[in-house]
Amino acid sequence: MRVRSHCSVFVDAGYLLASIATRVTGTSLRSGIHVEYRRLIEALIAQAQELSGLPVLRVHWYDSAKNAVPDAQQERIGELPKVKLRLGRFGVDGQQKGVDLRLGLDLVTHARNGAADVFVLVSGDDDLTEAVEESQVHGVQVVVMAVPTVAGKAHGVSRHLVRAADELVTLSPDAIDGAVMKVEAPAEPASATTARPAPVGPTPKDIASSIGRPTSSEPRPVVVYSSSTGSVSRPTHHDDLLDDPSEVVAAVVDRVLQSLERSATAESWSGLERGRPSIPREIDKALLLDASDALGIYDLSDHTRYELRDQFWNRYDEIRT
Known part of the structure; x- marks a missing residue:
């Protein structure tokens, strides 16, 4: 044998x-x-x-x-x-x-x-x-x-x-x-910035100024990853897990926008705005997965999914006011 x-x-x-x-x-x-x-x-x-x-x-x-x-x-x-x-x-x-x-x-x-x-x-x-x-x-x-x-x-x-x-x-x-390595969006040349028409949506700099920076570099610990929707699970500990699901959703949206701010180009932001109200698959998947991790629930309700997507555009729009 x-x-x-x-x-x-x-x-x-x-x-x-x-x-x-x-x-x-x-x-x-x-x-x-x-x-x-x-x-x-x-x-x-x-x-x-x-x-x-x-x-x-x-x-x-x-x-x-x-x-x-x-x-x-x-x-x-x-x-x-x-x-x-x-x-x-x-x-x-x-x-x-x-x-x-x-x-x-x-x-x-x-x-x-x-x-x-x-x-x-x-x-x-x-x-x-x-x-x-x-x-x-x-x-x-x-x-x-x-x-x-x-x-x-x-x-x-x-x-x-x-x-x-x-x-x-x-x-x-x-x-x-x-x-x-963490992706950092290249800075726009000064000449290109002056020649470009006013953007239809917020710039990465705008979003950076509108979102509070996290106080710790350590992400929230979680217990389970699932490649698809799965059963309910629980975090191992709850250092900064917020009791109000709406606050958790807002924190998740902020972190995703912060990551986008670091990595997305001006062209990417314009493309995001043109596709509105749809959210690109990769961004939507990150919102859902991060919310699942934060809430310890891997079968998110329709209400939570709606709130995530709605909050994404609300936070996106806040810099205009």
């Missing part, structure tokens, strides 16, 4: 990037960070090999794309050594579909086929708990690797997933610091 001598890495890119963005910028908005994917994946491989004592067979990278067709960045990721790109799709509500199902099925299939001795799972999704347990039945050790918060705690990992896994570890902060 063939002796297995490898480990495999399974990456929920939605969890990884949203959690890294939260660590770096305070919100899960992925456009707020720039990622050197080759360096990040190499760091993942190195840590997985050190952890397991085995060579990495392959990195399975799970993400969403429109109609499950990879964009240019995802194609580049899929071309990296040892990386297998696995894509779900976006639903009409902007939520990713099929990612957790693909990941769970792959975990079980690879375990049954004896592909590796150790699986390193980079995710916090509660929906993967049963797949982890089924993989263990086939003799595979499953280690959950979480993104650390600024305080060094695991960000957004389901308690059920933690209990099912053989071990919970965190990704090295050096790996994040060496591959990820």
